[in-house]
Amino acid sequence: MPGKISISFPHMGDYSAVFTQVLRHMFPQARVFPAPPMTQRTVELGGRHSPDFVCSPFKFNLGNYIEALEEGANVLFQTGLGCRYGYYGELQEQILRDLGYQFRFVCLSRDRANPQYVYQTFRELGCPLSTPKMIEAGLLALASIRVMDRYDYFMRENAGFETVPGSFEGVRRQLLREIEAADGFGDLLEAGTRSRRAAAGIRLDRPENPLRVGIVGDLYTLMEPFSNFYVERQLAKDGIAVSRKMSVWFLMFGQNHRRAVKKSGRYLHHTVGANGVDSVAQSLSYARQGYDGIIHMKSFGCIPELNATPALLNLSRHWGIPILDLSFDSHTSETGVQTRLEAFSDMIRMKKEEEDAAKREPGRGRGFGVHQGRRAGQQR
Amino acid sequence: MTIGLPRALLYYRYQHLWNTFFTELGCRTITSPETSQEILSQGIARSGGECCLPEKLFLGHVHSLIGRCDFILVPRFKTAGKNTEFCVRFWGIPDIVRNSFPEAPLIGYSLQEQIRGNERQGFVRMGQFLGYSSAQSLRAYRMAAEEQRRQDELAVLRQQELFSTEGLKILIASQPYLIHDAYVGRPLVRMLREQGGTPVFADRCERSSCRAFAGSISSDLYWVLNQEVIGAIPLMKEKVDGALLITAFPCGTDSIVNELVLRRVRDLPITQIVLDEQQGEAGLRTRVECFMDILSERKRAHAG
Numbered sequence: 092m093p094g095k096i097s098i099s100f101p102h103m104g105d106y107s108a109v110f111t112q113v114l115r116h117m118f119p120q121a122r123v124f125p126a127p128p129m130t131q132r133t134v135e136l137g138g139r140h141s142p143d144f145v146c147s148p149f150k151f152n153l154g155n156y157i158e159a160l161e162e163g164a165n166v167l168f169q170t171g172l173g174c175r176y177g178y179y180g181e182l183q184e185q186i187l188r189d190l191g192y193q194f195r196f197v198c199l200s201r202d203r204a205n206p207q208y209v210y211q212t213f214r215e216l217g218c219p220l221s222t223p224k225m226i227e228a229g230l231l232a233l234a235s236i237r238v239m240d241r242y243d244y245f246m247r248e249n250a251g252f253e254t255v256p257g258s259f260e261g262v263r264r265q266l267l268r269e270i271e272a273a274d275g276f277g278d279l280l281e282a283g284t285r286s287r288r289a290a291a292g293i294r295l296d297r298p299e300n301p302l303r304v305g306i307v308g309d310l311y312t313l314m315e316p317f318s319n320f321y322v323e324r325q326l327a328k329d330g331i332a333v334s335r336k337m338s339v340w341f342l343m344f345g346q347n348h349r350r351a352v353k354k355s356g357r358y359l360h361h362t363v364g365a366n367g368v369d370s371v372a373q374s375l376s377y378a379r380q381g382y383d384g385i386i387h388m389k390s391f392g393c394i395p396e397l398n399a400t401p402a403l404l405n406l407s408r409h410w411g412i413p414i415l416d417l418s419f420d421s422h423t424s425e426t427g428v429q430t431r432l433e434a435f436s437d438m439i440r441m442k443k444e445e446e447d448a449a450k451r452e453p454g455r456g457r458g459f460g461v462h463q464g465r466r467a468g469q470q471r
Numbered sequence: 472m473t474i475g476l477p478r479a480l481l482y483y484r485y486q487h488l489w490n491t492f493f494t495e496l497g498c499r500t501i502t503s504p505e506t507s508q509e510i511l512s513q514g515i516a517r518s519g520g521e522c523c524l525p526e527k528l529f530l531g532h533v534h535s536l537i538g539r540c541d542f543i544l545v546p547r548f549k550t551a552g553k554n555t556e557f558c559v560r561f562w563g564i565p566d567i568v569r570n571s572f573p574e575a576p577l578i579g580y581s582l583q584e585q586i587r588g589n590e591r592q593g594f595v596r597m598g599q600f601l602g603y604s605s606a607q608s609l610r611a612y613r614m615a616a617e618e619q620r621r622q623d624e625l626a627v628l629r630q631q632e633l634f635s636t637e638g639l640k641i642l643i644a645s646q647p648y649l650i651h652d653a654y655v656g657r658p659l660v661r662m663l664r665e666q667g668g669t670p671v672f673a674d675r676c677e678r679s680s681c682r683a684f685a686g687s688i689s690s691d692l693y694w695v696l697n698q699e700v701i702g703a704i705p706l707m708k709e710k711v712d713g714a715l716l717i718t719a720f721p722c723g724t725d726s727i728v729n730e731l732v733l734r735r736v737r738d739l740p741i742t743q744i745v746l747d748e749q750q751g752e753a754g755l756r757t758r759v760e761c762f763m764d765i766l767s768e769r770k771r772a773h774a775g
Binding site for chain 2: 398
C-alpha cells in the first residue's frame, strides 16, 4: 500500500484503549487511531447505509468506519464470532467500497480468529517485530483487558454509593489513559495497582442492604454504553449496585456453553446461539442470590437473546424476580429508555421495602404475590 | 400413537422424511392445517413483537396441534457440515416452544450434520423413546431417508420440465417455509402466475449445486439455508428472466445476505420483497406487476 498506513477500528465501550495500545506496538511506523467518538452523526451515517432490519451493532460499526475513513484511515479492522456478527465484515466491506472509499479491510472473523491467521495478517501488513515481541505485545493486551475488566466490575458494584459524584469515573479515565500508553508489563502493573488503591480510597456511603440489579444480554449492547444510553450510569445515579458479568475477558476465557446450559436450571436444554444461554444462566444465578431485579438488554431483533426470552419470562415468574426487557435500535429514544428505567427502579424499590416490612411483621406485604412464587422457585 | 407435525419452518424441507419415518414405525401422523389468520394470530399472541414471522407461524402451528396428538415433533437444527450452520433461530426453537407451551408434549432430535450418522442416531433415539426397538427405528429411518431423497429429486425434475414452457420465468429466491406457506407466500405466487409468469423455486433446484454456487456471490456465508437460496441465482441465471428475493420481517440472516446479493448480482434483474404479518394485497400486487412489466419490456427490447 502506498504511503503511510493508518489503522482504525470501530468502538466497543472503552476497549479502544487496549486496541490502540496493541496495534501501536505491532505497527510502530503506522498511525493508529480509534474511530472518532460516537455521536448522533455516527448513528445516522451507519443507519443510512445499512440494511433496514440488521441488528444495531452493524449500524454503529459502519458509522464508525465511515467516520474513520473520513479521518484518513486506510486499514480497517473487524472481527466477529457467533450469530450474525461473524458475517458483518463481508457486507460492511462491500458497502464501504460501493461508497467509493479506498482501504484495506482486515476481517478476523470466525475461523480466521486464530493466532496463526492473525500472525500472518500482521506480517503482511508489515509488522516489524520479532515473533517473541509480537507474542509479548499480544499478552500485554490480554493483561490490559483483564485489568480494565476487573476495575469496571468493581466500579459497577460501587459507583452508586460514591459520596463525590464522578470519583470512580475519574480514576477510570486515568486508568484508560495509562493502559493506552503502557509499553510493558511494568507500566500496566503500576497502572493497575494505582487504580486499585485510588478506588479503595474513594469514600462510599453504601447502605447495609442496597438495591442490586443484574444486567444480561447481547455483548455489544452491554459493552457499548453509547448504544444503551448509559443505562449503568443511570442506575448508579439511582443508588443501585449493578452486576454485569459480560466483558471481553468473559467472552475470551469465561464462557463455556456446556456449563452454562447446565447452570440454566432446565430453562434451556441446548445452546441458543451467541450468549443467549449465558443470559439465562446468569439470570438464574442472580435470582438465587436474591437480586432485586434483572435488566435484559439487546439490540433490536437479536436472535439469540430472543431465543432466551421465553425462558427468562418463565424464570421471572417462578422466582418472582422482575426482569426489564430493553431493545435498542438506531431509532430508540433516550427519554423512552429513561422513563422505563425510572419506573423499574421505583418498582423494585417499593417491592423491596414491602418485602422488608413483611420480614419485620409477618402477615403484611403480600400485595405483590411474590413470596409464594419465590418459595415455588426454590423447590425446583 | 399420533405424532403432530407443525406445518412451518423446515416441514417444507423434511416432510417426507418425518411422515415416512413415523408411518413406517406404525404411528399415525397429523399435520397442522394450512396457515390461516387464526393460526397466525395465535402465534403472534405467543411471541414477542420482535420475533421473526416464521417463528410466529411455527408457534401458531404448534398451538393448533396441542391436544390433538400424543407428541409434537420439534427438532433442533444446528450445523450442516464443517463451517456451515443453520440460523440460530433453529438452535433455539425447541427451547422457545418448551418455554412458551409448558404443557405441550414434545419429541425431537438435534441435527449436527458434520458428525457422521448424527441424523440416523437422532431418529433411532426418537424411535426408542416411542417404544420401538432400535432395529425397527433404523429400518424406518432408512426407508424415510430414501423416500425424502426420491421426492427431492422428483421436485428438481418437475421443475426442470417448466423450462420448456413459454413465458417469463422468475426465480423465487426464498426460504421454502415462506413462499410455500398458504397465508404468507402463496398469494404472491398466485399473483405472479396471474401476470403470466412461471415461478421457479430456489428450494427446488439441486441443493448441492446451489451450495457450491453460493460461494461465487459470498465467500464468507456460513448459513446453509441462505447458501441454498442465493446459490440458485448464479445456477439459474441463464434460464430465468429475473429473480425475486422474498424475505420476512425481521429475518436476521436475510437482512445481511440479501443486501449483499442486491449489491453484487449485476447481470440479472432482481428485487426484494419483504413480507410481514400486516401486508395488504394491493401493495404486493403493485410491486409484482411493476416487476413483471419491467421484465417483459426488457425481453421485448432484447428480441427486437
